[in-house]
Amino acid sequence: xxxxxxxxLGMIPFGKYPERALVDMASEAAYLxxxxxxxxxxxxxxxxxxxxxxxxxxxxxxxxxxxFWEVGINRVPVINVExxxxxxxxxxxxxxxxxxxxxxxxxxxxGAEKLYVPELGLLDSGQTEWETQLGQVVSTMxxxxxMRHMIEFNTTVxxxxxxxxxxxxxxxxxxxxxxxxxxxxxxxxxxPVIVEPFTxxxxxxxxxGAAAVLLCSPKLAKRxxxxxxxxxxxxxxxxxxxxxxxTCWETDYRAAKLAYERAGLGPEDLDLVxxxxxxxxxxxxxxxxxxxxxxxxxxxxVEENETSLGGRIPVxxxxxxxxxxxxxxxxxxxxxxxxxxxxxxxxxxxxVNGAKVGLAQCMGGDKAADTKSCTMIILSI
Amino acid sequence: xxxxxxxxxPPAVPGIFTLxxxxxxxxxxxxxxxxxxxxxxxxKPRYCRVCLGKVDETVLNSxxxxxxxxxxxxKPPLGLPAPYSVGYIDLSxxxxxxFCLLDPMAVNQIQVGTAVRLAVGLLGHDGHGAxxxxxxxxxxxxx
Numbered sequence: 001x002x003x004x005x006x007x008x009l010g011m012i013p014f015g016k017y018p019e020r021a022l023v024d025m026a027s028e029a030a031y032l033x034x035x036x037x038x039x040x041x042x043x044x045x046x047x048x049x050x051x052x053x054x055x056x057x058x059x060x061x062x063x064x065x066x067x068f069w070e071v072g073i074n075r076v077p078v079i080n081v082e083x084x085x086x087x088x089x090x091x092x093x094x095x096x097x098x099x100x101x102x103x104x105x106x107x108x109x110x111g112a113e114k115l116y117v118p119e120l121g122l123l124d125s126g127q128t129e130w131e132t133q134l135g136q137v138v139s140t141m142x143x144x145x146x147m148r149h150m151i152e153f154n155t156t157v158x159x160x161x162x163x164x165x166x167x168x169x170x171x172x173x174x175x176x177x178x179x180x181x182x183x184x185x186x187x188x189x190x191x192p193v194i195v196e197p198f199t200x201x202x203x204x205x206x207x208x209g210a211a212a213v214l215l216c217s218p219k220l221a222k223r224x225x226x227x228x229x230x231x232x233x234x235x236x237x238x239x240x241x242x243x244x245x246x247t248c249w250e251t252d253y254r255a256a257k258l259a260y261e262r263a264g265l266g267p268e269d270l271d272l273v274x275x276x277x278x279x280x281x282x283x284x285x286x287x288x289x290x291x292x293x294x295x296x297x298x299x300x301x302v303e304e305n306e307t308s309l310g311g312r313i314p315v316x317x318x319x320x321x322x323x324x325x326x327x328x329x330x331x332x333x334x335x336x337x338x339x340x341x342x343x344x345x346x347x348x349x350x351x352v353n354g355a356k357v358g359l360a361q362c363m364g365g366d367k368a369a370d371t372k373s374c375t376m377i378i379l380s381i
Numbered sequence: 382x383x384x385x386x387x388x389x390x391p392p393a394v395p396g397i398f399t400l401x402x403x404x405x406x407x408x409x410x411x412x413x414x415x416x417x418x419x420x421x422x423x424x425k426p427r428y429c430r431v432c433l434g435k436v437d438e439t440v441l442n443s444x445x446x447x448x449x450x451x452x453x454x455x456k457p458p459l460g461l462p463a464p465y466s467v468g469y470i471d472l473s474x475x476x477x478x479x480f481c482l483l484d485p486m487a488v489n490q491i492q493v494g495t496a497v498r499l500a501v502g503l504l505g506h507d508g509h510g511a512x513x514x515x516x517x518x519x520x521x522x523x524x
Contacts, residue, residue: 124458127508130394130424134482134515135467135505137458143451144469151449151493196452241430242423243478246449246469369469369480 003100004230005221006379008037008214009337014207014325015178016116022054023063025210026112027070029330033108033212034071037224041072044214045104048091050081050111051329052364057117067110082329084364085276086235087111088211089332089375095215096233096377105217111334112210113327120206131366139203139279141366143195146281148246150197152296155284157197159299161188163280164201164322166308171319173309173350176334178207178325202280207325211333213340228340231263231357231378238370247296251374252289252363259359259376260291267291270313271355272342274335276363277320283307286361287315309350317342317350328364335360336377343381356381387503393459393513397424398501399440400514408501409443410516412475421475442474443499444521452488459513460506464488470497470518484519496521 010032012025026049034041049064064078083090088111095107123139124132149155165185171177183201191199221227236255244250260266267290275290277283284298292313293301301307307315318324318338321331339358341347357380365372388401399409413425413436420431421441429436450468457463466483468491482504483491491497497518504515 130397131480133393133459134480135453135457135459135461135465136480137453140451140453140467144449144467147451147493148449193452193454195454242421243448243471243476369478 003218004096004215005218005227006213006230006336006340007216007221007224007227008033008039009340010034010036010212011176011334011337012210013176014209014327014330014334017114017208018116020208022051022058022060022112022114023066023070025114025208026067026110029112029210029212030067030071030108030110033214037214039106039214044073044076044106044108046076046095046098047073047078047108048081048095048110049078050087050091050109050333051113052082052084052087053113053115053328057114067112068108073108083373085278085326085328086332086362086364086373086375087329089335089360089362089377090235090373092213092333092336092377093233093235093375096230099215099217105220107215108212109215109333110210110212111330111332113329114208115206115327116208138366139195139198141369142279142281143198145246145285146197146279149281149284152247153299155299157189158185159284159303160197160202160280161185162302163277163283164188166302167277167316167320167322170309170317170350171323173348174319174323177319177323178205179323198279204278204321204326207327209325209327209330209334211330211337213333213336226344228343229380231265231380232259232376234259234262234376236374238367238372240368240370242368244369246369248285248289249363249371249374251371252286255374255376256290259378263378265357265378269357270359272317272339272352272358273313273315273361274318274320274338274358275315275361277316277322278326280322282363283315283320290359290361309352314352317347317352332362332375335362336379339379343379387514390503390512390514393505393507393515398499398516401501403501408499408516410441410479410499412439412441412477413437414439421477423477423479441472441477443472445470445472445497447491447493447495447497448478449493450483450491459508460510461485461504466491468518482515482517484517487520487523490520490523
């Protein structure tokens with residue numbers, strides 16, 4: 001029996017909110033999760049708030065206490081979490097552990113980010129890092145992976161584009177996604193080149209957004225009904241030795257293996273996956289790391305529609321980061337909200353029929369050709 | 382690049398490449414080497430990550446081949462040229478695979494497998510407009 005349950009989901013549609021403050025968006029997501037679960041503020045034992053860039057963009061730090069007080073939560077431990085794109089899923093990991101350890105009965109996780117600011121430009125890992133000073137931006141690392149994967153495995157630009165097409169097709173069924181207009185392979189390839197081989201429609205857009213999840217002990221969940229089980233939550237960091245193989249993230253494989261072992265499950269048990277499709281190549285590499293297809297065949301998997309809604313293993317039925325946008329701190333929590341919604345059979349036209357087990361994979365930050373963090377969360381019903 | 386002019390310009394990142402003048406020795410990357418573990422590093426870390434022992438500064442053989450690369454066509458950061466190119470280079474001798482800028486004048490001549498060597502030049506600024514020296518790899522055979 002799983003040691004932790006998810007009892008509340010909350011999320012605001014991702015998009016542009018120039019008039020809304022970060023705390024305002026985040027507290028709405030928290031409110032929605034509390035209402036969804038029927039939990040009062042005084043019942044929450046511990047809170048985690050995830051955000052990556054507000055310190056740099058707005059000079060705001062230690063934001064969680066502001067968010068949780070807006071929904072009446074006070075006095076309890078509040079932990080502010082930053083782990084790049086996995087900030088949200090890292091917060092979930094910490095909440096999972098606090099309940100599994102018996103330190104808390106109810107934990108609230110909120111992830112939020114505001115990235116629509118003027119002149120944001122290309123995101124980097126930090127101005128003091130030597131790679132940043134030599135022109136490295138986040139997108140270049142994914143681009144060099146794509147270049148290498150295309151050479152070693154004959155992955156094509158059309159296959160890359162098909163990831164974007166599929167996720168937009170899914171995204172049009174998700175009212176929480178920012179971009180919901182279908183696109184074609186031709187349109188993807190004809191959009192302006194950002195970093196070769198990626199055109200604009202192969203790079204996840206920025207977004208403002210917030211998402212929240214309420215976790216609790218299974219004993220309490222049973223009393224409340226309608227709970228989703230957390231089979232496992234894994235957090236790994238990378239290995240930064242040289243040379244690194246750019247056709248994969250070793251950390252992605254390691255985290256997936258650990259998650260399957262802990263959950264006693266394998267790729268064949270999954271009904272759906274949400275993964276970190278920050279750029280089209282990433283989704284293809286995650287297929288391979290998660291064992292959804294043999295190494296090198298990720299391009300073929302999307303080409304053959306295996307990862308589409310209705311296919312063998314639907315991936316990013318939410319539309320993924322490519323449709324939803326990527327408000328860093330919110331993304332990892334939004335993935336869990338999507339899987340939870342699917343397992344509760346509440347996903348409407350994008351519902352994966354009979355979904356019982358779902359995996360959320362997220363990855364954050366670059367360092368020396370590996371990732372800084374990778375999370376795997378497996379939910380079941 | 383006029384070497385006399387660049388001699389007074391500070392490096393974008395100190396301690397990772399040799400500074401001008403280059404009349405006696407060509408520009409090279411500065412890395413680390415642990416004699417106990419026989420292990421190369423770039424950049425030089427404070428401690429050997431295997432034995433936590435002392436790491437000696439070493440001038441790395443700065444020739445190699447392009448392992449992967451990309452060309453950035455969006456507005457560049459740090460005053461770098463548009464477009465500019467970056468890559469991962471497999472260095473000869475040390476076996477390191479390292480990230481670096483590629484020659485912006487040779488964007489169309491660089492592919493996976495291209496033989497390259499290090500150059501240093503005035504490339505971009507410090508984020509506030511002050512010029513900076515940066516290392517970049519350029520094709521051994523310029524076409």
